Amino acid sequence: MKKNLIIGTAGHIDHGKSTLIKALTGDETDRLDQEKTRGISIENGFSQLENEKTRAENLKLGIVDVPGHKKFVNKMLSAAAGVDLALIVVAADEGVMPQTKEHLAILDLLGVKKAIIVLTKIDLVDREWLQLIELDLRDHLKNSFAETAEIVRVSSTKEAGIIELKDLIVKTALKMDQQQRSEITYFPVDRVFSLKGLGTVVTGTLFSGQLKSGDELSLYPEKKRLKIKSLESHGCEKQQINAGSRVGINISGINKSEIKRGDIIAESNSLLKSKFFEGELRLLDDLNFTVKNGDQIHFHTAALKTRGRIYLYNKKEAFPGEKVYIKLILEKAAALVFKQKFVLRRISPLNTIGGGEILELDPPPSRKVDNSKTVKKLKELNKASIRRAVELFIEKRQNEPAKIELLKKKSALKSKSLKEILNKLTAEEKILELAPEKSYIHQSKLKDIENSILKIVSDYHQEYSLKPGIKKEELRSRLDFKLKKNELNSLLQILYKKELLKEKNNLIAHSSFQIKLSPEIKEIKDKVIKKYKKHLFSPPTRTEMFNYYQLEEELFDYLENEGVLIRLSAELYFHISVLNELNEMFKEYFRENDCIDLAEFRDLIDSSRRYALPLLEKTDQIKITKRVEDYRYPGENLEL
Structure with a gap:
């Protein structure tokens, strides 16, 4: 079975990350002239690890080499979100440094599960010093995802330990499971450029789903349509790319100027565009400040970086090491998925605050002062399986049913998987299907809606005691819960079966209602x-x-x-008896006459034009007469 994984470097500037990747792959990941002149990485670099073992195991290992300078943490963040296996690089002559700690914290926040610690530049120190550095490393790795990671000693310039590191990377990768971030295609753009003869090209890591040559997709958050002309991964043209791969996409239908880093390529109508999100935030333990309600922040997720504000639920400030539930209001709209990882950083100084998961996409813009119910729901979503999350998405719809299109976007599930979940929830009587495969309400809402309908009908009977019932459209307009015609019909059928309501001539009444005249x-x-x-x-x-x-x-x-x-x-x-009278009059009249005009009819009934004309139009309607120009002839319902 084919497996695609992304290996990402992490570590302080000048600890030998790029030199290490060159020793592992032979590729120079610093491609910019400025990077070569200054001797530091500024942009993310890309390569792949390939040998006989990876080919034999059908294992694809893409490598992302990130800058180590503190000024370029935003670049590191744009690549780190797609990392499966981290190579945490520490120079033996310096040990753990500030960016080592920050990169490690960021990887932890982004949910990276596996790491290998690479101790570089071992040729510059003695054996005793190496042992001290390793002890210090273990101390810094405590309580992190890399706590039990293996440490490999290497000298990239002298190729010491490189073979052992390659073997360990492949061995570790083979034991790892492919991350399943979501079912839909989700491709964050981290670079965009134009090539002569090709046009617009974007690159990035395919987080989930598949890309195929010829696919017609959309660019989010602007929802612009595009088409894949060709795909390339590590220098090879591909017809199809699977999740966990670095890929370049040659696209048509959209210009380079219309795309920016952080945009998402996905199936059309698969993502929600919003500035508002709710989620859980975990603050780093070693912060020397608190986070206050309304603080301005940098928001990072996938390849996206934007500013926003953070609002704490039921708190005025949050302390180091604390977990809190929050609302994020971003400056720019984003297209995210359920349980997507994010990282927050301060505006100034540029320190990492913490990170967490997106739990609610596009929540209501405002909440009541008491946010206990909101926090409760977010806690449920945080612990929920995808099946339970779908149920909660339906239950949380306050004033309207949950449409299946919305549930697809909120769950990031394919139609087939979502429908299977919805069918199970319906069979378990946890939700009710209102319009076949289109909309759903939670059973907890059903009683309230039924009571609202019954009250509206009761109030109508009180107000209009001589009317046999309320029209469906008027009933629908009076409901606080927004329902389409077919959705209301589904609910009414339930009330008919319970013998609480009845319907006659499209008028709705209580089952026991009868008009009583004083x-x-x-x-x-x-x-x-x-x-x-x-x-x-x-x-x-x-x-x-x-x-x-x-x-x-x-x-x-x-x-x-x-x-x-x-x-x-x-x-x-x-x-009403006028119709019988007219029927008899026309029978007698047409026995002796072929047709009749308006004036003759007026004289026949001994009335005026004011009454004669609407009566003739009525007899035309019920086909007692038939109009031809200015004359009426016997209609098909007139028995002569």
Whole structure:
């Protein structure tokens, strides 16, 4: 089975990192003229370790060589996030130095699990001094991920210990598991340039997923579309690249000027773009300052560096060695994934504060002063399996269902894996599927939403006692919980099965609801019906009836819903028996006549044009008559 791992150097300036990589691979990682002139690394350098053993084991070992100067820690951070195995380089003639400690802390914060300690320049000191340096090293490595790491003594210039180091690197790598950061393709850009004849090229470490020649992807956070023209890894053109590989991508559809370090290449619609994030922060133990609520910070993750502010939940300040839950508000939007590692540094002086994991992508912009519930949820997410995290993402949706598109972005899962989790949670009755494969709510929210629906319907019955029920759209608009039509229908079906609600003619009512008329209303109703029956073809207008009887407006709606009156305009209502009368009149008329016009119809019913025209339009609608130009002929529903 093929395995791709990234080896990253770490250590103080001038401790021999670049010289070590040249001894291991033969490659000169300092490529800039300025680096060669000054004798220090300024940018990250790249190489690979390849020999008979790696080829036999199908093992690909990319190497990232980072600058050791304190001014270039941001460059080190842009590469360190993709490191699987760290080579912590310490010069034997100097021992542990400030950048040794900071690089070690950064690797620890970024979750690097394995390390090899490389003691360089052993030809410059005696054996007794080496033993003292190793003891000091062990002391500094206590309680870190590298506490039990093997120490290898080398002289890169004299190639002493190089073979042994190569063997140990390969042996260690073979025992390591490939990191599974997420399922989706996630490629942070750490360098962008143009090549004559090729166009735009970006380089970086593929954190997760795959890249294939011809893939159409997106550049985040701007969500610009691009296409992969070709792929190259360590000088070889590839058709496909797997996670854990250094890769150069020749892309089309986007210019060099539109891309910057820290941008992400990923599948379209797979990532959330936001300035707001929540997570857990672990402060370094040896800080000589506290972190205060609202402090400005440098935020580092993958190849991204931006400024932001840090807000502590339920705290005004945090102390060295403490773990706290925070909100980050960044100056620039970023596209991150669940449980992505980050590092925070001070604005001035440039010291590393600590680091942690992103737990919530794009949380609400503001929270209440009491953040206990927020902290509780973040603690749950921190400990959660991916399955439990998906459930929490659904449960935390306050005012709307969780859409499957959102869950994909928040979980960084492929559709198939996410659907399997959702199906299990649905089968366990922990969540409810509202729209097939589109949206979900947590069972803990279901009772509250049901009660809200029942209350809205009850309030409607109280307000409009003569109406048989509330329209679905009005019910949906009154709900605080945002639901689409099909989502509301799913919830209503549950309430119908529980016999709490009923539906008739698209109107929703309580199952036990019946319209009850008071004696006063019943008396007025009878008078209204009598009036409309008496004036069948020239009835009073709605306004006239209101003025005469002092009616409640909903009485007309009631009579219409009961099928007693038919409405032909905002003001004109007719008694339902008018349709039977017209049916009989047309039967008799068309026995002797082929057609009828408006004037003839007006005379036939002994009324005015005001009433005749809407009545004819109604008979056209129900196909008692059929209009051809200015004449009406017998319709298909008129039996002669």
